[in-house]
Amino acid sequence: MLDVIWFKRDLRVVDHAPLAAARRPVLPLYIIEPEYWRGPDASPRQWRFLRAALLDLRAALAEIGLPLVVRSGDAVTLLRRLHAERGIAALHSHEETGNLWTYARDRAVGRFCREAGIPWHQARQFGVARPLATRDGWSRFFTATMAAPLTPIPRGLQAAPNLIEGPIPEQPIPWHADDGCLAPQPAGRAEGLALLESFLGGRGRDYRRGMSSPRTAPEACSRLSPHLAMGSLSMREVVQRVERVGHDFAALAPAERPIPLGAVQSLRSRLQWHCHFIQKLESEPALEHRAAHAAAEAARRPTAPDDPLLLAWAEGRTGYPFLDACMRSLIATGWLNFRMRAMVQSFASHHLGLDWAASGARLARLFTDYEPGIHWPQVQMQSGATGINTPRIYNPVKQSLDQDPEGSFIARWVPELAHLPPGLRHTPWRLERPPAAYPAPIVDQAAALTAARERLSSLRKAEGFGAEARRVFEKHGSRQRRFAQDDPMAEQARLRAKAEKAARQLSLDV
Numbered sequence: 001m002l003d004v005i006w007f008k009r010d011l012r013v014v015d016h017a018p019l020a021a022a023r024r025p026v027l028p029l030y031i032i033e034p035e036y037w038r039g040p041d042a043s044p045r046q047w048r049f050l051r052a053a054l055l056d057l058r059a060a061l062a063e064i065g066l067p068l069v070v071r072s073g074d075a076v077t078l079l080r081r082l083h084a085e086r087g088i089a090a091l092h093s094h095e096e097t098g099n100l101w102t103y104a105r106d107r108a109v110g111r112f113c114r115e116a117g118i119p120w121h122q123a124r125q126f127g128v129a130r131p132l133a134t135r136d137g138w139s140r141f142f143t144a145t146m147a148a149p150l151t152p153i154p155r156g157l158q159a160a161p162n163l164i165e166g167p168i169p170e171q172p173i174p175w176h177a178d179d180g181c182l183a184p185q186p187a188g189r190a191e192g193l194a195l196l197e198s199f200l201g202g203r204g205r206d207y208r209r210g211m212s213s214p215r216t217a218p219e220a221c222s223r224l225s226p227h228l229a230m231g232s233l234s235m236r237e238v239v240q241r242v243e244r245v246g247h248d249f250a251a252l253a254p255a256e257r258p259i260p261l262g263a264v265q266s267l268r269s270r271l272q273w274h275c276h277f278i279q280k281l282e283s284e285p286a287l288e289h290r291a292a293h294a295a296a297e298a299a300r301r302p303t304a305p306d307d308p309l310l311l312a313w314a315e316g317r318t319g320y321p322f323l324d325a326c327m328r329s330l331i332a333t334g335w336l337n338f339r340m341r342a343m344v345q346s347f348a349s350h351h352l353g354l355d356w357a358a359s360g361a362r363l364a365r366l367f368t369d370y371e372p373g374i375h376w377p378q379v380q381m382q383s384g385a386t387g388i389n390t391p392r393i394y395n396p397v398k399q400s401l402d403q404d405p406e407g408s409f410i411a412r413w414v415p416e417l418a419h420l421p422p423g424l425r426h427t428p429w430r431l432e433r434p435p436a437a438y439p440a441p442i443v444d445q446a447a448a449l450t451a452a453r454e455r456l457s458s459l460r461k462a463e464g465f466g467a468e469a470r471r472v473f474e475k476h477g478s479r480q481r482r483f484a485q486d487d488p489m490a491e492q493a494r495l496r497a498k499a500e501k502a503a504r505q506l507s508l509d510v
């Protein structure tokens, strides 16, 4: 009999409670699931990052005398065979908030374990609780979860005998097309730790200003996202390190701090947002395919995967240079800063009128850091589908002028426009003779904005909109200041009123 440690998106040995929980001879296992990789949100760039993290994990396990057994196939079939051959005494893993496919797979594994009488111990790795009916008290829960001591690397574990590790293939399924990621982000735990330390040690000095522009954000932001998504770093270790540094910096004079205290606090807040968003999908897994607000769901019109507007948007051929530059840089690097992710999603939903599920799946495949629990709630939020956030419609020309005033980002990613004087790169259609190699805008911005406003405001006039928005808020809304010591009831009322006001408002970035 042996203990199986099932590695999923937690590819490390540090702060790994399932590994430390093993008592019998252990079999550390990673299952490559071809069916998952055939899904609409999975992509070669994600696999490439994960593969490097797996090789790294294999080396880390070897240091504590353990192999990493890698097998490809259906999880239940593999576990059933393993149980028949060796006898599984217990299955250990972390809780996972993945997509609907992994949710269904976990339910199938749960059924198999119950039938076979195998206890499946699932440890929590994020500040995410199993389904919650209300968000009351969540922030306190997050803080307490992150404050728990890190689990030390276990020493002296005994590997089950005669294990064959198995190869970690170049591809989990045959992918013929190149996905265009020319400059992927390096993977592995050392990379993740180096990013965290370089950020806290100076790289994050301009975080709050630099995060908004795609020119400065790749350097100014932490870039921790794929490491958190694949688990080469533990969220708890990152939060604790950031809090410690914040505490240390507070004791220094401002000029002596490697980065401003505000940048440290800002990073700490975002780490909490990570779990705040994942909690939404954990509490309502259907958010991957169903709008949070019933009126937004009723108003949806499906978009075909080969819709010409969708393809033009996804390939950076909309005729809006800054937007196209963002999409092309995302295709080439697998990463985009938050503001530009919001802008491209907003453009697809509002300007082009595309269904958020279709554009969201395209973006998911382009993100190396694809994290379903952040991704789908964000996609819905930027598309005005939640009913509790003020929908924001970004104007790609204004963003271009604000975030790339010299047009250098455009020149880099849209070489068809590089020869134009900087001031003319934002709106080439206004030239007497626009460059022939670059498309004209696929939609008229003013007409598209009017149509989007009408769609959103008619949604908000639907009967029962406010009551449904209150329901969504109760389940998913942030209670950031809910724990005001003086008057928690008044704070709740304030937050509810704020959510209702947001439900009536539109924010146009014109």
Ligand SMILES: Cc1cc2nc3c(=O)[nH]c(=O)nc-3n(C[C@H](O)[C@H](O)[C@H](O)COP(=O)(O)OP(=O)(O)OC[C@H]3O[C@@H](n4cnc5c(N)ncnc54)[C@H](O)[C@@H]3O)c2cc1C
Pocket: 211, 221, 222, 223, 224, 225, 226, 228, 229, 267, 270, 271, 273, 274, 275, 277, 336, 337, 338, 339, 341, 342, 345, 367, 369, 370, 371, 372, 374, 375, 378, 379, 382
């Ligand atoms: C439409 C859309 C889709 C998104 N999809 C993803 C996704 O699939 N995976 C993903 O990790 N992030 C996603 N984000 C959130 C955000 O854009 C990225 O987390 C961030 O850009 C990653 O870069 P970073 O690690 O340098 O972030 P930093 O700014 O350095 O932040 C540090 C960490 O905080 C968390 N974080 C930061 N911003 C947010 C946010 N707005 N919401 C939730 N968590 C946040 C992330 O874990 C991030 O790694 C999405 C945002 C939008 C608008």
